[in-house]
Amino acid sequence: KDLQALKEAIHHNMEEEKLQEEQTRQERxxxxxxxxxxxxxxxxxxxxxxxxxxxxxxxxxxxxxQGVEFNDYLIxxxxxxxxxxxxxxxxxxxxxxxxLALRAVAEKEHTTVEAKEIDEELDRLAxxxxxxxxxxxxxxxxYRDYVxxxxxxxxxxxxxxxxxxxx
Numbered sequence: 001k002d003l004q005a006l007k008e009a010i011h012h013n014m015e016e017e018k019l020q021e022e023q024t025r026q027e028r029x030x031x032x033x034x035x036x037x038x039x040x041x042x043x044x045x046x047x048x049x050x051x052x053x054x055x056x057x058x059x060x061x062x063x064x065x066q067g068v069e070f071n072d073y074l075i076x077x078x079x080x081x082x083x084x085x086x087x088x089x090x091x092x093x094x095x096x097x098x099x100l101a102l103r104a105v106a107e108k109e110h111t112t113v114e115a116k117e118i119d120e121e122l123d124r125l126a127x128x129x130x131x132x133x134x135x136x137x138x139x140x141x142x143y144r145d146y147v148x149x150x151x152x153x154x155x156x157x158x159x160x161x162x163x164x165x166x167x
Contacts, residue, residue, distance in 0.1 A: 035097045051092035113151045
């Protein structure tokens, strides 16, 4: 409406961004501590390779959604697909350990997500979609399972953050 409203909106957005960055930092810290304190057996190569391939697929989709061919991107960063997979090995191992540790805590603490919580999250996500196909995908059983998993992880992370604050 006017310059003052614009300034207020920018200030509000910057504050929200700072808050989100701090929450992300705290979650990362909790997850790092969780994986350091957890004991893991050998991670099967098949599981590690699957996670690396999943990371490559995510990266490829992200890059191509910006209108860049994945092979052109590899040429631009002067990496081969094999080198990129090697680069992702440690991060993939960390992601696997985090997932295993979160699952173990969820089981130990009997963390559950109610159907109503999943429905509310799906509705919230669908509200931002204008395309019919995207809305249908949001309400698919596969995506519902994914959202349930995300919500359960959020609860576990909140539980862990709370435990850290209390200790």
